[in-house]
Amino acid sequence: MNLESMYQEIILDHYKNPHGRGLREPFDAESFQVNPTCGDEVTLRVKLNDGKVADISYEGQGCSISQASTSVLTDLVVGHTVEEAFTTMDAFVELMQGRGQVEPDEDVLEDGVAFAGVAKYPARVKCALLGWMAFKDAVSSAGANGEAS
Amino acid sequence: MNLESMYQEIILDHYKNPHGRGLREPFDAESFQVNPTCGDEVTLRVKLNDGKVADISYEGQGCSISQASTSVLTDLVVGHTVEEAFTTMDAFVELMQGRGQVEPDEDVLEDGVAFAGVAKYPARVKCALLGWMAFKDAVSSAGANGEAS
């Protein structure tokens, strides 16, 4: 097994220097997600503005994969419309659940393509998706909250 | 398999012409026993007198083995002291649970020795003991009832 195929430099960089970390105000909705097998958790807030993701802030504890993928998430969705963000999310989820059979599109996923190697390890897929599930959940609550802006 | 080793003539005779069958008065205690796997059942009454088994009467439905063994039971215990009856019962139970390895004592068990072949068929042992369990239970209730005489 090639450890480096999972732990690409990009992942380790995001792990060591996560983007957008910390919980910030204002926010429209917050989601707490946990991985029940290992106890990893993330609390993630979204601030929407005019149909766009204005800010994402988060706090949590977890392995390099979950931390790095949440960091990549912020790069990929902040500043984009919710619709665009969800398209990106779908692509990322598809990549992660593809068992290493899905060819990632770098134009869509940017640094997210580094997670292609993780997809070969089904037990780690949940780690990679933890932050994304929180994002999805928070956006849907924000929608329900009437997208206060 | 030798069917005749289980269904000895003596057993078939008792089955066709059971001794002491029918429920009679007076009695000190009655026991209802059932074999949960096949639904066979027996209702058995004992009348004790002066430490002796004065009468046994019974009614029930069941296979040849359970019917015949209850018939043999009445022959073996009526007229004997409760203590003697329990000694006989112990010998019969030992024979039945002996998997065909116990040599029956004809002096003690009389017609009961015919059940030696049944002991080789564990699923039928419960049939052979059904009436005896009712007897044991009824005598113990009769004891509890203060052996009204």
Added chain:
Amino acid sequence: MTTTAAPLDVAALRADFPILSRTVRDGKPLVYLDSGATSQRPTQVLDAERRFLETSNAPVHRGAYQLAEEATDAYEYARARTGEFVGASPQELVFTKNATEGVNLVAYAMSNAATAGPEAERFVVGPGDEIVVTEMEHHANLVPWQQVCQRTGATLRWLGLTEDGRLDLSDLDEVVNERTKVVAFVHQSNVLGTVNPVEPIVRRARQVGALTVLDACQSVPHGPVDFRELGVDFAVFAPHKMLAPSGIGVLYGRRELLEAMPPFLTGGSMIELVTMERTTFAPPPQRFEAGSPMTSQAVGLGAAVDYLTSVGMDRVAAHEHLLLEAALPGLAGIPGVRILGPADTTDRGATVAFAIDGVHPHDAGQVLDSLGIAVRVGHHCAWPLHRACHVPASIRASFYLYNDLSEVDALVDGVREAQRFFGVA
């Protein structure tokens, strides 16, 4: 009943079942007619389980190393395959230890619902509510409902039988009414062979907002069954009756119901968050699979599904129908033999229970056993049904894909021999 499917090559198929070539009772070839109780397993199933244990055995859904990945994949593949087999998505199938646990799971979820919070409210039953079963249920689909009633104060009611051993639906609209919370009924009777009409019962249950629970233990092994198409809310079946290992059962539940249902067994692997004070639970099916699962048994189930699929369930059903068409008249034609259940072969599986005048079932079974023929004697876990048929017990022959017509003949001859031995013929 499809009768156009190519007939089974039973001789070839029997070679897959090592136990069928053994002899019993001083050299008599085994005639195994008790598949209704448990089926035999083909080499393909035994091999699949062993291969798993020799190469990929590991904790499922808990480990992150290679073996654990393989084990988890094998377990979930089995769930997915089994789902396809019965028309269910994987999330709708819960692995239990047997079908009995499946019924209990639903029954307990209902009595637990009272203290399980608002989401579970639709499952609450109590005084004034009614639970409906039928008089032909296996104890597994009767006693758990009696117990729910005992725990909650609800009332048990039931549909009775017609003279010819079918469900009496004449009072369906009365028995299943606005007070009814659950209708639990058997798809194919394990004694009478009767195949019950699912559609009118489901329709009536829906009208009154009652949940339906189908006991499919005797239908899934013997022909094509699609739970989604049948429209039931829950169903259970027993893998060990369909060539798969013992120690595993399957509960089907419609997704939205499983999602709202409170847990039953609790412990590891079914949780979301645990503190000393409080626990929240995982989504289904994990919520209902507490503790270490029956891993290799699931793998064996997957292999059994593959085996049956490659034979073809249409052909299995057609073959069994052929056996039934020989067994029913064969037995009914013997003077003194009384068949329990429908006298004709429509909507009827290849399970034939009967009584012999003057020969107790236990004694008849003993004679058959001495001839190498394994049948079940007793009440077959359906005591109320026997009471309704006015017999204390019966003899039951249940056929499966590996039985052939010569075994039907052996049975019929054996019954005559029992009559002869006990002097009633």
Added chain:
Amino acid sequence: MTTTAAPLDVAALRADFPILSRTVRDGKPLVYLDSGATSQRPTQVLDAERRFLETSNAPVHRGAYQLAEEATDAYEYARARTGEFVGASPQELVFTKNATEGVNLVAYAMSNAATAGPEAERFVVGPGDEIVVTEMEHHANLVPWQQVCQRTGATLRWLGLTEDGRLDLSDLDEVVNERTKVVAFVHQSNVLGTVNPVEPIVRRARQVGALTVLDACQSVPHGPVDFRELGVDFAVFAPHKMLAPSGIGVLYGRRELLEAMPPFLTGGSMIELVTMERTTFAPPPQRFEAGSPMTSQAVGLGAAVDYLTSVGMDRVAAHEHLLLEAALPGLAGIPGVRILGPADTTDRGATVAFAIDGVHPHDAGQVLDSLGIAVRVGHHCAWPLHRACHVPASIRASFYLYNDLSEVDALVDGVREAQRFFGVA
């Protein structure tokens, strides 16, 4: 701890376990250190189960023909052998699907007792009553008790941990008091390795009339255990952790308790008399074994007991102690590694959980996996325990009779490699 027993010939013994000779991740020899989750099975166990299925498979306690006799004998032989192994009579052992079901069985019997008639009264719990567990329980011996409390209004209390990972018994007399109905506690922690003193807890529980439930999942596989001698009222253990098949668990209950206890799962094979209106129940252990049992799995368990007995549980314990005496200082000696649980090897099993500063357990596990080393990462179904140890998760290596010292070395080297890979050493 007997250290005089002749040492195990591990190399010879490993030959009995086919899976141990496989490789993983591009040819790395498998180093299996997750036996605390599930053990591997020797050929002797696989063969016993297969032999049974190829010759004697049939319904247990239901059939009267030869196969059924053989199957019933095999099943009950396994119960008797298992009973001897843990100091129990056969009637005191109930086969469940896993240890988790065993705990649930007792827990549900208690919440069912309220509606189960006068015999069951001693099991009733309600508001004002207390149930005591410990902070080091596996979820299997925690969540079911939380649920009893939720169902009945009783209160859950617990014994805490000392700084060095042992049970804090300083407030035993306060926590276990006149209101206590049950004290449920683990014999050996599946995370810390701590072996808890049973005697003082049982003594205190008896003083106040509380029932004791021992989680022996991590003790029975690893050394001699005698339930009668320990004096507990109930105990559970998990055959799949002791070389036996998955899909079977064991509950021990003192005879007079099982006899008075109401049933849990209901259905076939556990009844005495059934009518549509009412059911009475069989004596134990049958009362608690509803439905078709895990027949071949019980046979496999019997074979596992035979295997372990022939090795000798004293020798198993001594061997594992040897591994512990290498693993504990080996890991503790690595800078940045923190051991959870006792730092010394007294009253401690060969399970070592640890955390590595700066390397998340999942990541460490991945590095170990890449080296062929299978360990468990996460909270190991003991989340509150991890919280009490102030770590979200840990890495756990659990050893068994087939592990050797070279595997301890591989683990220690692997941990250093993980530190190197993540740049913390």
